[in-house]
Amino acid sequence: MNPRSKSKSPLKERIREAVHGEILSAAERVFGASGLGAAKMEEIATAAGVSVGTLYNHFADREALLTALLDTRRAELLDMLDDVVEQMKSEPFPAQLGRFIGTTVEHLGQHRPLFAMLIEEELHSGRGRLRGKPALRELTARCQRLVEQGLKQGALRKQDAAVYPALLMGFIRGVFAQAMHEDTLRLSPELVQAMVRTFLEGAGARA
Amino acid sequence: MNPRSKSKSPLKERIREAVHGEILSAAERVFGASGLGAAKMEEIATAAGVSVGTLYNHFADREALLTALLDTRRAELLDMLDDVVEQMKSEPFPAQLGRFIGTTVEHLGQHRPLFAMLIEEELHSGRGRLRGKPALRELTARCQRLVEQGLKQGALRKQDAAVYPALLMGFIRGVFAQAMHEDTLRLSPELVQAMVRTFLEGAGARA
Amino acid sequence: MNPRSKSKSPLKERIREAVHGEILSAAERVFGASGLGAAKMEEIATAAGVSVGTLYNHFADREALLTALLDTRRAELLDMLDDVVEQMKSEPFPAQLGRFIGTTVEHLGQHRPLFAMLIEEELHSGRGRLRGKPALRELTARCQRLVEQGLKQGALRKQDAAVYPALLMGFIRGVFAQAMHEDTLRLSPELVQAMVRTFLEGAGARA
Amino acid sequence: MNPRSKSKSPLKERIREAVHGEILSAAERVFGASGLGAAKMEEIATAAGVSVGTLYNHFADREALLTALLDTRRAELLDMLDDVVEQMKSEPFPAQLGRFIGTTVEHLGQHRPLFAMLIEEELHSGRGRLRGKPALRELTARCQRLVEQGLKQGALRKQDAAVYPALLMGFIRGVFAQAMHEDTLRLSPELVQAMVRTFLEGAGARA
DNA sequence: CATGAATGAGTCTTCATTCAT
DNA sequence: AATGAATGAAGACTCATTCAT
Numbered sequence: 001m002n003p004r005s006k007s008k009s010p011l012k013e014r015i016r017e018a019v020h021g022e023i024l025s026a027a028e029r030v031f032g033a034s035g036l037g038a039a040k041m042e043e044i045a046t047a048a049g050v051s052v053g054t055l056y057n058h059f060a061d062r063e064a065l066l067t068a069l070l071d072t073r074r075a076e077l078l079d080m081l082d083d084v085v086e087q088m089k090s091e092p093f094p095a096q097l098g099r100f101i102g103t104t105v106e107h108l109g110q111h112r113p114l115f116a117m118l119i120e121e122e123l124h125s126g127r128g129r130l131r132g133k134p135a136l137r138e139l140t141a142r143c144q145r146l147v148e149q150g151l152k153q154g155a156l157r158k159q160d161a162a163v164y165p166a167l168l169m170g171f172i173r174g175v176f177a178q179a180m181h182e183d184t185l186r187l188s189p190e191l192v193q194a195m196v197r198t199f200l201e202g203a204g205a206r207a
Numbered sequence: 208m209n210p211r212s213k214s215k216s217p218l219k220e221r222i223r224e225a226v227h228g229e230i231l232s233a234a235e236r237v238f239g240a241s242g243l244g245a246a247k248m249e250e251i252a253t254a255a256g257v258s259v260g261t262l263y264n265h266f267a268d269r270e271a272l273l274t275a276l277l278d279t280r281r282a283e284l285l286d287m288l289d290d291v292v293e294q295m296k297s298e299p300f301p302a303q304l305g306r307f308i309g310t311t312v313e314h315l316g317q318h319r320p321l322f323a324m325l326i327e328e329e330l331h332s333g334r335g336r337l338r339g340k341p342a343l344r345e346l347t348a349r350c351q352r353l354v355e356q357g358l359k360q361g362a363l364r365k366q367d368a369a370v371y372p373a374l375l376m377g378f379i380r381g382v383f384a385q386a387m388h389e390d391t392l393r394l395s396p397e398l399v400q401a402m403v404r405t406f407l408e409g410a411g412a413r414a
Numbered sequence: 415m416n417p418r419s420k421s422k423s424p425l426k427e428r429i430r431e432a433v434h435g436e437i438l439s440a441a442e443r444v445f446g447a448s449g450l451g452a453a454k455m456e457e458i459a460t461a462a463g464v465s466v467g468t469l470y471n472h473f474a475d476r477e478a479l480l481t482a483l484l485d486t487r488r489a490e491l492l493d494m495l496d497d498v499v500e501q502m503k504s505e506p507f508p509a510q511l512g513r514f515i516g517t518t519v520e521h522l523g524q525h526r527p528l529f530a531m532l533i534e535e536e537l538h539s540g541r542g543r544l545r546g547k548p549a550l551r552e553l554t555a556r557c558q559r560l561v562e563q564g565l566k567q568g569a570l571r572k573q574d575a576a577v578y579p580a581l582l583m584g585f586i587r588g589v590f591a592q593a594m595h596e597d598t599l600r601l602s603p604e605l606v607q608a609m610v611r612t613f614l615e616g617a618g619a620r621a
Numbered sequence: 622m623n624p625r626s627k628s629k630s631p632l633k634e635r636i637r638e639a640v641h642g643e644i645l646s647a648a649e650r651v652f653g654a655s656g657l658g659a660a661k662m663e664e665i666a667t668a669a670g671v672s673v674g675t676l677y678n679h680f681a682d683r684e685a686l687l688t689a690l691l692d693t694r695r696a697e698l699l700d701m702l703d704d705v706v707e708q709m710k711s712e713p714f715p716a717q718l719g720r721f722i723g724t725t726v727e728h729l730g731q732h733r734p735l736f737a738m739l740i741e742e743e744l745h746s747g748r749g750r751l752r753g754k755p756a757l758r759e760l761t762a763r764c765q766r767l768v769e770q771g772l773k774q775g776a777l778r779k780q781d782a783a784v785y786p787a788l789l790m791g792f793i794r795g796v797f798a799q800a801m802h803e804d805t806l807r808l809s810p811e812l813v814q815a816m817v818r819t820f821l822e823g824a825g826a827r828a
Numbered sequence: 829c830a831t832g833a834a835t836g837a838g839t840c841t842t843c844a845t846t847c848a849t
Numbered sequence: 850a851a852t853g854a855a856t857g858a859a860g861a862c863t864c865a866t867t868c869a870t
Contacts, residue, residue, distance in 0.1 A: 009852095012849080016854075035331055037244035041840065051856045056841065058854095094411075116330050122384065123323050124242060136384070156410050160401035163382070164410055166392070167402070170381020171374055177329065177343070178373040185373070194367035195374070202409030203357075203371055204301075205364050223829090248865060258831045259866085269865065430850090449745060451658035455844060465852045466845085476844065508825075530744050536798060537737050538656055550798070564824075571826050574815035578824055580799040580806070581792055581816070588791020589784070591743065591757070599787070608781035609788070616823030617777050617785055618715075630831095633870075637833075662861060672835045677862065679833095 020058050023048045027069050032113020036066065036120045067131055070121055073114055074135035077107055081142055093155035094200060100146055102192045104139070104172060109187040115176045136169070143168045155200075171195050227265050230255045234276050239320020243273065243327045277328055280321055281342035284314055288349055300362035301407060307353055309399045311346070311379060316394040322383045343376070350375045362407075378402050434472050437462045441483050446527020450480065450534045484535055487528055488549035491521055495556055507569035508614060514560055516606045518553070518586060523601040529590045550583070557582045569614075585609050641679050644669045648690045653734020657687065657741045688752055691742055694735055695756035698728055702763055714776035715821060721767055723813045725760070725793060730808040736797045757790070764789045776821075792816050 026048030031039045041062055045052045059065035084103045088096050108115050118135045125134045133141075143165040150156035156164065175195065179185045233255035238246045248269055252259045266272035291310045295303050315322050325342045332341045340348075350372040357363035363371065382402065386392045440462035445453045455476060459466045473479035498517045502510050522529050532549045539548045547555075557579040564570035570578065589609065593599045647669035652660045662683055666673045680686035705724045709717050729736050739756045746755045754762075764786040771777035777785065796816065800806045 009849080012853080019854085034334065035244060037242060038334075040838090052841085053843085053856050054854075062840070119326060119330060122387075123326060126388070127242070127245075137388070140385070150410075154412055157412050160405055160410070163385075163392075163398065163401050163405070166381040166385040167378055167405055167410075168381070169384065170377035170379070172377070173380040173384065174373040174375070174377020175370070177376065177380065178347070178370075180329075181333070181344070185370075191370065194370050198367055198370070198374055198409070199405075200409045200411035202405070202407045203363050203367070203374075204407035205361055219829090247863095252832095260831050260868085261829080263866070264829065426850090433850095449658060449748070451656060452748075454842095459853095467847085467852050468850080470845070471850060533740060533744060536801075537740060540802070541655065541659075551802070554799070568826055570824050574819055574824070577796070577799075577806075577812065577815050577819070580795040581819055581824075582795070583798065584791035584793070584795020585788055586791070587794040587798065588787040588789070591790065591794065592761070592784075592787040594743075595747070595758070599784075605784065608784050612781055612784070612788055612823070613819075614823045614825035616819070616821045617771075617781070617788075618821035619775055619778050630870080633832080640833085661859090673862080674835050674864085675833075683861065 019048075019050065019054065023050065023055060023058055023065070024069050024072060027065055028073070028111065028113050028117070031066065031069065032116050036117060036124065070117065070131070070135065073111065073117075074132075074138065077104075077114075077135065078138055078142070080107060081139075085142070085146070093150045093153045094196060096146065096149060097199065098192060098196045100142070101168075101172065101195050102189065105175065105187050105192055108172075108176060109179075116180070119173075139172075140165050140169045168199065171199060226255075226257065226261070230257065230262060230265055230272070231276050231279060234272055235280070235318070235320050235324070238273065238276065239323050243324060243331065277324065277342065278339070280318065280324075281339075281345065284311075284342065285345055285349070287314060288346075292349070292353070296356075300357045300360045301403060303353065303356060304406070305399060305403045307349070308375075308379065308402050309396065312382070312394050312399055315379075315383060316386075323387070326380075346379075347372050347376045375406065378406060433462075433464065433468065437464065437469060437472055437479070438483050438486060441479055442487070442525070442527050442531070445480065445483065446530050450531060450538065484531065484549065485546070487525065487531075488546075488552065491518075491549065492552055492556070494521060495553075499556070499560070503563075507564045507567045508610060510560065510563060511613070512606060512610045514556070515582075515586070515609050516603065519589070519601050519606055522586075522590060523593075530594070533587075553586075554579050554583045582613065585613060640669075640671065640675065644671065644676060644679055644686070645690050645693060648686055649694070649732065649734050649738070652687065652690065653737050657738060657745065691738065691752070691756065694732065694738075695753075695759065698725075698735075698756065699759055699763070701728060702760075706763070706767070714771045714774045715817060717767065717770060718820070719813060719817045721763070722789075722793065722816050723810065726796070726808050726813055729793075729797060730800075737801070740794075760793075761786050761790045789820065792820060 023044070027039075027044050030044045030047050034040070034043065041052055041055055044065070045055050048055075055065065059068060081100070081103055084099055085096070088099055091099075121131075122134045122136045125131070125137075147156060147161060147164045147168070151158060151161055172195075175185070175187070175191065179187060185191070230251070234246075234251050237251045237254050241247070241250065248259055248262055251272075252262050255262075262272065266275060288307070288310055291306055292303070295306055298306075329341045329343045332344075354363060354368060354371045354375070358365060358368055379402075382392070382394070382398065386394055392398070437458070441453075441458050444458045444461050448454070448457065455466055455469055458479075459469050462469075469479065473482060495514070495517055498513055499510070502513055505513075536548045536550045539551075561570060561575060561578045561582070565572060565575055586609075589599070589601070589605065593601060599605070644665070648660075648665050651665045651668050655661070655664065662673055662676055665686070666676050669676075676686065680689060702721070702724055705720055706717070709720055712720075742752075743755045743757045746752070746758075768777060768782060768785045768789070771785075772779060772782055793816075796806070796808070796812065800808060806812070
């Protein structure tokens with residue numbers, strides 16, 4: 001009632017949140033499709049069904065919008081992953097590995113444009129404003145911990161363990177790069193199984 | 208009309224070639240460092256030690272310069288790789304695989320800025336003018352042939368063979384992504400050996 | 415139709431007046447501090463403790479607010495001055511001059527941000543919508559009448575009388591310009607005395 | 622001849638200088654006419670007979686152009702004034718004063734749009750980027766020195782000397798403010814004489 | 829041919845104004 | 850009548866491309 005009151009109407013507040021989310025979602029689509037550098041604010045506005053001005057009512061500038069988007073999506077991915085990992089601390093390593101890859105593939109598969117964005121983020125990290133560690137590097141850090149689990153359980157060979165995180169991430173990178181332009185590659189549970197099997201047992205025919 | 212108008216002085220011709228190469232080289236550095244979208248013509252000119260105008264005397268426009276650069280580098284990489292593969296058609300698969308990965312890692316390691324460019328090329332293929340198949344997709348095609356060799360030799364398991372090319376490329380992607388920001392990861396022969404071993408035998412401890 | 419529809423509740427009316435005045439006051443501060451061109455409606459709203467919308471409920475647009483503000487302040491200044499002048503028609507000229515300068519200095523000193531606004535108003539008069547004669551020009555007209563009084567009384571020399579109004583205003587301009595950035599210059603009665611003395615007797619040492 | 626040679630063609634260099642000057646001149650006209658805040662880069666470009674891009678080839682941004690303009694004009698005015706003052710160190714004070722005011726009036730009269738700019742500069746100094754001391758404050762400092770000369774020569778009364786600089790500048794301000802909208806006021810030598818006379822002897826009729 | 833200043837279309841960003849609640 | 854999010858026209862700035870010297 002008091003004009004100076006800061007208690008905004010819950011309705012207005014909810015609408016604002018909805019618009020905020022819609023903008024982030026549109027930004028994800030446009031940044032993903034056009035590239036981090038080429039995406040235009042007007043495109044994003046149109047995709048979100050709002051005017052340019054509204055973009056700037058929610059984010060200080062293009063940079064801030066991009067940062068907010070990447071931060072949000074990174075947090076969503078990593079939080080989900082950390083939850084999954086936490087829940088299966090005591091399971092055998094192959095199951096852990098399957099769930100880890102499966103969750104990641106599932107999530108990125110759901111947010112299609114995201115993967116391209118994360119690759120670009122990684123590529124350009126170092127240029128421009130210094131944001132937090134790129135999502136893919138964080139993801140690699142999770143692979144690292146997983147590998148350590150595997151070593152502790154005696155499920156992984158020690159010999160090349162130093163490169164395992166990079167190679168594991170490589171599997172994910174390779175699969176998504178393929179999926180990006182090939183419709184044959186389904187991001188299915190079978191694919192995840194193949195990744196796990198190949199990582200653990202190798203592609204070589206047994207003697 | 209003048210007979211000299213066609214047969215250019217060999218000296219001038221050689222100079223022209225040198226400038227051409229210098230521009231491509233500068234473009235590689237700048238595109239690699241700044242990104243395909245952010246690199247500026249002026250930057251490239253400065254890096255090449257020429258003026259912007261000269262860039263346009265050698266290439267129709269920015270697009271043409273970028274295309275020429277990517278085409279040149281792609282051809283260099285693939286030609287070299289095809290030669291190597293040709294030379295060892297009859298060797299055992301593990302040796303073939305080692306040479307394939309080794310050659311690729313070596314070449315890309317030599318042309319550092321190139322890898323980032325190829326990733327971006329792959330990301331943006333589909334956008335803008337339709338260039339030839341991106342280098343990384345060609346590279347994947349080579350992996351495919353290699354895998355077929357391995358299958359024919361009975362050196363690879365048939366079960367997940369459909370994904371092997373993507374996974375093999377994934378190993379290379381993963382290693383370079385890591386090398387991009389980590390000084391610990393040396394692109395050494397040992398690394399190549401680890402990649403081959405892990406790909407063929409897996410990371411899992413033998414029962 | 416409803417009898418109350420015309421005769422508004424006196425309370426609401428009083429509130430409305432209060433808000434109106436608060437907005438004008440905030441506008442004075444913000445326009446004065448930021449400049450006539452740079453002041454933002456949002457700033458003014460915040461300074462007045464209302465929302466932008468409310469600004470537009472009281473004034474048609476930015477221009478109207480600014481005009482109302484300038485008109486109000488001009489009227490206040492000129493009315494007060496005219497009263498003072500009226501009251502001392504019969505006093506000797508030096509006293510008249512002192513009261514005139516004193517009143518002006520006092521009033522402008524009280525409304526600090528106002529002087530900057532008036533200077534800008536004068537500068538930009540001619541641009542944009544044609545407002546009434548700028549306050550400073552009205553003030554100069556008052557100087558003119560005063561000078562005429564002085565001439566009639568034989569208190570002023572005729573020789574340069576045509577420039578006296580401009581020079582008198584110049585004294586005021588000079589003093590406020592100085593006061594704007596110098597804390598040493600107090601807008602005191604002594605200062606007014608110095609202005610009167612210098613204007614009438616000159617700064618030169620008597621022979 | 623050497624492409625890396627930094628010795629630009631003198632012709633090109635001269636053209637560049639000409640364009641540079643033309644831009645400054647156009648900027649002076651447009652900033653003066655529209656105001657420091659309202660002047661548009663496109664207007665300036667058009668007034669200078671060049672494109673917007675060219676403006677940015679010569680000045681980093683709007684701010685830099687404005688700063689360069691003010692710095693240039695301030696330097697021109699002050700240098701000229703300092704020269705004049707230097708040349709007449711030994712003359713009697715009234716002559717010095719006449720030359721000082723005369724030179725200032727003459728110069729500002731020549732560069733009509735400049736005065737409005739200087740007033741705005743003074744008004745806004747304190748806001749935005751901190752430039753050097755505003756030209757009018759520098760000019761006041763020159764008045765200060767002149768007054769000190771007058772005191773030393775015994776040509777000025779000590780009593781109100783502290784305000785003399787502000788009052789002297791006030792005369793100039795008043796005259797230009799008047800001249801800005803009144804065609805009757807000629808910036809003539811007679812006007813300067815009237816200013817000197819009034820400042821030294823006052824406007825009051827001698828007893 | 830090389831040069832580099834000029835060009836102007838394309839983007840980002842701001843802010844007065846509107847209007848549904 | 851007050852609110853403040855949405856709007857979009859306007860203006861600053863960038864950079865690929867052209868062309869006179």
